[in-house]
Amino acid sequence: MLLDRRAFSFGSAALLTGCATVGGRPRTFADCTPLPKVLADESRVIRTVAGLRPYRRSGFVVRREALGDKALVHNYGHGGGGITLSWGSSKLAIELGLQGHSGPVAVIGSGVMGLSTARLVQEAGFPVTIYTAALPPDTTSNIAGGQFHPFSVFRDSEVTAEFRAQFARALDYSWRRFQIMVGEDYGVRWLPTYVESDSPEEKVIATFPPVNRMLRPAEHPFPIDSMRRYDTMYVETGRYLREMLRDFEIAGGKIEIRRFASPADIAALPEPLVFNCTGLGSRNLFNDLGLHPARGQLAILEPQPEVRYAALGDFGYMFPRPDGIILGGTFEIDEWDATPQPAAIARIVASHKRFFDSFRCAA
Numbered sequence: 001m002l003l004d005r006r007a008f009s010f011g012s013a014a015l016l017t018g019c020a021t022v023g024g025r026p027r028t029f030a031d032c033t034p035l036p037k038v039l040a041d042e043s044r045v046i047r048t049v050a051g052l053r054p055y056r057r058s059g060f061v062v063r064r065e066a067l068g069d070k071a072l073v074h075n076y077g078h079g080g081g082g083i084t085l086s087w088g089s090s091k092l093a094i095e096l097g098l099q100g101h102s103g104p105v106a107v108i109g110s111g112v113m114g115l116s117t118a119r120l121v122q123e124a125g126f127p128v129t130i131y132t133a134a135l136p137p138d139t140t141s142n143i144a145g146g147q148f149h150p151f152s153v154f155r156d157s158e159v160t161a162e163f164r165a166q167f168a169r170a171l172d173y174s175w176r177r178f179q180i181m182v183g184e185d186y187g188v189r190w191l192p193t194y195v196e197s198d199s200p201e202e203k204v205i206a207t208f209p210p211v212n213r214m215l216r217p218a219e220h221p222f223p224i225d226s227m228r229r230y231d232t233m234y235v236e237t238g239r240y241l242r243e244m245l246r247d248f249e250i251a252g253g254k255i256e257i258r259r260f261a262s263p264a265d266i267a268a269l270p271e272p273l274v275f276n277c278t279g280l281g282s283r284n285l286f287n288d289l290g291l292h293p294a295r296g297q298l299a300i301l302e303p304q305p306e307v308r309y310a311a312l313g314d315f316g317y318m319f320p321r322p323d324g325i326i327l328g329g330t331f332e333i334d335e336w337d338a339t340p341q342p343a344a345i346a347r348i349v350a351s352h353k354r355f356f357d358s359f360r361c362a363a
């Protein structure tokens, strides 16, 4: 098993001495700003999940090609950043597909990529049918922690300049599109995010992440010397995908449950334009052997509404959501078994427990 980041280490002893409790109430030192602790313990685990990220070292595929007399546009392979990139990648895909098109459109797949593509095609004024083997909640997209951040989307040494430009455009559009969906309806929320980091600033694109700076030890309770803070959005994936499906149906979209075994099956569809949004399914369907599963496992704890920040570091990551506190995670290439492994889950919970038990002060 591979943790997303290196195993958690506790930080310096000097930092660990800063916390005390007086009269049952937490005491705040001048050099420590408290935050509520996550109660990370096996007894608070309410469910565990595992999913297979569709990972390509050379980056996701947005490409148009001919399939018999049809136009086929691929939109798959977004690794650990598919929620993040969904609107933007789908925007690139529809720009390729809708040029000169008239008539109905087929979208294959109803994960986050299929639903975003279908909605953008509807917004452009075309009737859409989604053909899909499974609907939410039975998609990989439902498993995702839902942080807006393009984590593990490609390997730096294996992408072209052309791909980087495509990636930046996709991220920029997604960033703006998710902002107009913030709120309880779609389950999209802003949260301050604390990241263990040595780099003074992280800028993926000019506008993201926005608030982004190294903190002084006095500004946080974490037992870590170098912490960076940025603000980003978090998507409660179950609620979000349910609402996206609802929007699709309200706009007149049709759904047919169907699994395709080969491109020839797709060529027989009545629609002259087809978007392929099958995620990891594209490996077999289109024989893309560069597409690999990257298994991710999560432990979900009972919700704690008072926890309104996310944290990431060598210990793993914690995203608080109304449907539970998400603790992650693993990134296990070429593991095809999408069932949570008890030993990995126990390690995830234990590393978070060590981290939160070591807070220098707590709210």
Ligand SMILES: Cc1cc2nc3c(=O)[nH]c(=O)nc-3n(C[C@H](O)[C@H](O)[C@H](O)COP(=O)(O)OP(=O)(O)OC[C@H]3O[C@@H](n4cnc5c(N)ncnc54)[C@H](O)[C@@H]3O)c2cc1C
Pocket: 050, 051, 052, 053, 054, 075, 076, 077, 078, 079, 080, 081, 082, 083, 084, 085, 108, 109, 110, 111, 112, 113, 114, 131, 132, 133, 134, 135, 139, 140, 141, 142, 143, 144, 145, 146, 147, 148, 149, 150, 258, 259, 260, 261, 277, 278, 279, 280, 281, 282, 285, 295, 296, 297, 298, 329
């Ligand atoms: C543990 C974990 C945590 C994650 N955390 C984040 C995160 O914090 N932020 C983030 O941005 N991303 C995250 N991701 C990544 C994200 O979940 C994926 O990149 C994203 O879900 C991919 O979406 P998709 O629509 O391409 O694929 P899927 O959600 O897998 O959807 C594919 C669809 O295609 C259908 N399909 C497949 N094959 C066929 C076929 N042959 N015929 C018909 N239909 C077919 C399926 O039924 C499904 O409906 C995480 C993933 C995991 C596993």
